[in-house]
Amino acid sequence: MTVRHYEDRVVTAFLYCAVFWALLGMVAGVWVAAELVWPTIDFGIPALSFGRLRTAHTTLVLFGFGVSALIATAIYSVQRTSHVRLFAPGLAWALFWAWQLAIVLGAASILAGWTSAKEYAELEWPFDIAIAVAWVAFAVIFFGTIARRKVEPIYISNWFYGALIIVVAMLHIVNSLALPATLGKSYSLFAGAQDAVVQWWYGHNAVGFLLTGGFLGMLYYFLPKQAEQPIWSYRLSIVAFWAFVYTYIWAGPHHLHYHAVPEWVQSLGMVMSLILLAPSWATMVNGIMTVAGAAKKLRTDPALKFIVLALAFYGLATFEGPMLAIKSVNVFSHFTEWTIGHVHSGALGWNALITFGTFYFLVPRLAGVPLYSTRLANVHFWLALAGTMLYVLAMWGAGVSQGVLWLSLDDLGEVRFSFNDVMAAMQPYYLLRLLAGLAFLAGTVLMAVNLAKTFAGRPTAVAMPPAGRRA
Amino acid sequence: MNWVSLHHRIERNAGLLIFGILLVSSIGGMVQLLPIVTGDSHAHPAPGLRPPTALELEGRDLYIRESCGVCHTQQIRPLLAEVKRYGPYSRSGEFAWDRPFLWGSKRTGPDLARIGGRYTDEWHRLHLLDPRSVVPASIMPAYPWLAEHRADRHGTIQARMRTLARLGHPYTDEQIAAAPGALDGRTELDAVIAYLQSLGGSMKGAPQP
Ligand code: HEM
Ligand code: HEM
Numbered sequence: 001m002t003v004r005h006y007e008d009r010v011v012t013a014f015l016y017c018a019v020f021w022a023l024l025g026m027v028a029g030v031w032v033a034a035e036l037v038w039p040t041i042d043f044g045i046p047a048l049s050f051g052r053l054r055t056a057h058t059t060l061v062l063f064g065f066g067v068s069a070l071i072a073t074a075i076y077s078v079q080r081t082s083h084v085r086l087f088a089p090g091l092a093w094a095l096f097w098a099w100q101l102a103i104v105l106g107a108a109s110i111l112a113g114w115t116s117a118k119e120y121a122e123l124e125w126p127f128d129i130a131i132a133v134a135w136v137a138f139a140v141i142f143f144g145t146i147a148r149r150k151v152e153p154i155y156i157s158n159w160f161y162g163a164l165i166i167v168v169a170m171l172h173i174v175n176s177l178a179l180p181a182t183l184g185k186s187y188s189l190f191a192g193a194q195d196a197v198v199q200w201w202y203g204h205n206a207v208g209f210l211l212t213g214g215f216l217g218m219l220y221y222f223l224p225k226q227a228e229q230p231i232w233s234y235r236l237s238i239v240a241f242w243a244f245v246y247t248y249i250w251a252g253p254h255h256l257h258y259h260a261v262p263e264w265v266q267s268l269g270m271v272m273s274l275i276l277l278a279p280s281w282a283t284m285v286n287g288i289m290t291v292a293g294a295a296k297k298l299r300t301d302p303a304l305k306f307i308v309l310a311l312a313f314y315g316l317a318t319f320e321g322p323m324l325a326i327k328s329v330n331v332f333s334h335f336t337e338w339t340i341g342h343v344h345s346g347a348l349g350w351n352a353l354i355t356f357g358t359f360y361f362l363v364p365r366l367a368g369v370p371l372y373s374t375r376l377a378n379v380h381f382w383l384a385l386a387g388t389m390l391y392v393l394a395m396w397g398a399g400v401s402q403g404v405l406w407l408s409l410d411d412l413g414e415v416r417f418s419f420n421d422v423m424a425a426m427q428p429y430y431l432l433r434l435l436a437g438l439a440f441l442a443g444t445v446l447m448a449v450n451l452a453k454t455f456a457g458r459p460t461a462v463a464m465p466p467a468g469r470r471a
Numbered sequence: 472m473n474w475v476s477l478h479h480r481i482e483r484n485a486g487l488l489i490f491g492i493l494l495v496s497s498i499g500g501m502v503q504l505l506p507i508v509t510g511d512s513h514a515h516p517a518p519g520l521r522p523p524t525a526l527e528l529e530g531r532d533l534y535i536r537e538s539c540g541v542c543h544t545q546q547i548r549p550l551l552a553e554v555k556r557y558g559p560y561s562r563s564g565e566f567a568w569d570r571p572f573l574w575g576s577k578r579t580g581p582d583l584a585r586i587g588g589r590y591t592d593e594w595h596r597l598h599l600l601d602p603r604s605v606v607p608a609s610i611m612p613a614y615p616w617l618a619e620h621r622a623d624r625h626g627t628i629q630a631r632m633r634t635l636a637r638l639g640h641p642y643t644d645e646q647i648a649a650a651p652g653a654l655d656g657r658t659e660l661d662a663v664i665a666y667l668q669s670l671g672g673s674m675k676g677a678p679q680p
Contacts, residue, residue, distance in 0.1 A: 051538025192566030249499030258548035
């Protein structure tokens with residue numbers, strides 16, 4: 001079977017952009033982290049102001065880095081698991097340019113102050129329409145390739161990528177419903193408490209089907225590939241998949257505990273979040289058992305090390321999540337840095353690490369040469385691990401302190417600590433988080449250099465001929 | 472047919488797989504969302520609540536532009552400490568005119584649901600221009616540019632009010648016609664302060680838990 005048969009240049013293009021957006025998004029993340037330590041380093045420039053830059057951070061890492069990485073790996077793996085060349089490669093290139101242009105203009109529009117103020121859906125209506133159209137193109141390419149497959153069963157990773165495409169389309173369209181007033185301003189079709197319920201149905205499931213489900217697609221293809229082992233239990237993967245798709249959707253209201261929304265929705269959200277632990281961990285167990293046969297390779301192979309560590313953080317984040325969804329825990333964690341710690345144990349430990357591992361796997365294959373430096377990749381591994389751990393520990397410390405101090409009452413039943421006292425107590429934690437971010441960013445820079453050097457070392461004759469002739 | 476052979480069919484048919492995912496993933500959303508979003512959100516506004524005036528609306532849209540909501544919540548939970556600190560807990564009727572809702576998810580700064588009337592306009596002016604001039608340890612950003620721009624710089628207030636009217640906000644033609652005049656001579660800073668002062672007033676005297 002020949003690798004040259006596949007359309008991989010568009011994979012490479014998405015991969016390059018994913019690395020670029022990772023770097024830019026993390027620089028923005030480090031910058032907003034620094035602004036909480038030194039609040040004047042926006043220098044009075046509106047675009048660098050905390051609110052706008054933080055929104056740019058989340059948009060760049062989620063939709064620039066995350067989605068570019070997901071599309072790259074989906075296009076790569078769907079061809080291999082279907083044994084056919086990509087359907088409509090021209091459309092894939094159109095998707096590439098459209099998506100990258102949307103991220104460039106979208107980030108600029110956010111820095112300019114265009115925002116819908118809905119978390120993880122901040123881009124204004126012109127971008128919402130562009131994203132919906134691009135997403136349809138993604139669906140056509142992906143399902144078109146599957147429809148032409150040469151193998152009968154549709155491989156597991158494609159179920160997850162498929163769920164990503166379908167469910168995110170549904171969430172995006174409903175949550176973006178709005179009436180435009182001007183080019184950069186629209187008003188939500190839903191108001192107040194209704195808007196909140198719709199937003200967190202979207203917000204939680206964007207996390208569920210993009211940051212969790214989409215990346216599980218990545219896991220199910222690249223983990224067995226790199227470990228050179230078959231998936232441990234096929235039946236477990238079926239049960240876990242459908243339980244995941246069914247249960248996740250119900251859990252959104254755990255973002256609205258004790259808010260002005262009906263009590264039954266909150267309780268339902270909490271119960272479903274607890275149940276969600278089962279399919280989440282079933283998938284983790286399946287992954288761990290798959291890699292168990294490759295223990296020796298795990299010690300030497302950087303790609304596999306990243307992927308397995310990511311699996312561990314996936315286990316942590318999907319354990320912590322249901323705990324945070326318990327109302328009596330959420331009373332303390334809600335609105336605090338604890339949430340930020342939970343977010344980044346998932347975002348750094350799970351999403352970023354599995355993507356890094358996958359890129360260390362992919363780039364030597366795309367370039368046709370071995371990785372430029374395994375040592376550099378190992379240094380990156382330790383920087384990423386240290387950065388993630390420090391980030392999460394600092395935010396746990398900060399979040400638990402906030403949660404307890406804010407709710408603490410004295411003997412007369414009055415609040416014990418003023419808001420500003422608690423704010424001042426956060427400073428050491430914010431500084432630690434900044435250091436953690438710098439370590440994580442430094443590791444990512446090393447990876448970018450390593451991957452660029454690997455590409456630079458490829459034999460030019462293999463890379464250049466047009467795809468048609470290589471087929 | 473047992474479930475393994477059922478799945479044997481689903482995983483061999485892309486159409487079935489797509490349909491299955493769509494079906495299974497939409498159940499939860501329909502049960503939770505439909506009963507809530509099909510009701511009229513304007514039907515039960517809190518007593519005394521009115522839609523924002525032109526100046527307050529401009530201030531609210533600026534609060535959105537600057538993403539103040541990533542650091543500030545507008546949602547007081549029915550917990551003793553929270554009610555002591557911020558005032559009566561939030562009721563859904565208080566948000567009837569909120570498009571979009573601005574409850575937030577993170578309290579880097581304090582809750583603002585009932586900030587209206589707690590400070591003077593002058594305090595807010597000093598605070599927004601340089602938070603550290605009134606709260607030395609504050610980590611809130613300064614917003615000097617709000618004072619430099621006049622309110623409704625791009626002249627879109629009428630378009631915005633008309634859009635909201637189409638969504639059911641009871642703005643009269645007279646109010647919309649008078650809007651540019653109401654903003655005349657005001658700065659963005661004035662608008663943000665007017666918005667902050669309007670927050671939470673309608674339920675100030677509500678019973679505590
Ligand atoms: C079983 C799985 C999970 C459950 C039940 C869960 C539950 C929760 C809960 C209860 C919160 C706090 C809501 C609040 O108090 O405001 C939260 C926040 C969050 N979680 Fe998870 N989580 C899970 C997995 C993950 C994973 C794997 C990620 C990946 C990155 C993730 C990303 C987030 C994000 C981004 C937020 C912040 C939302 C906001 O802006 O407020 N979660 N999650
Ligand atoms: C160098 C690494 C990073 C640093 C230093 C960093 C820093 C930050 C900071 C300071 C915030 C704002 C927290 C607050 O308002 O209190 C934030 C929010 C966020 N970041 Fe990062 N970040 C990094 C990487 C990432 C990555 C790679 C992802 C996603 C894949 C990510 C996803 C998010 C999300 C979803 C939020 C919003 C959380 C919420 O609203 O609850 N971050 N980050």
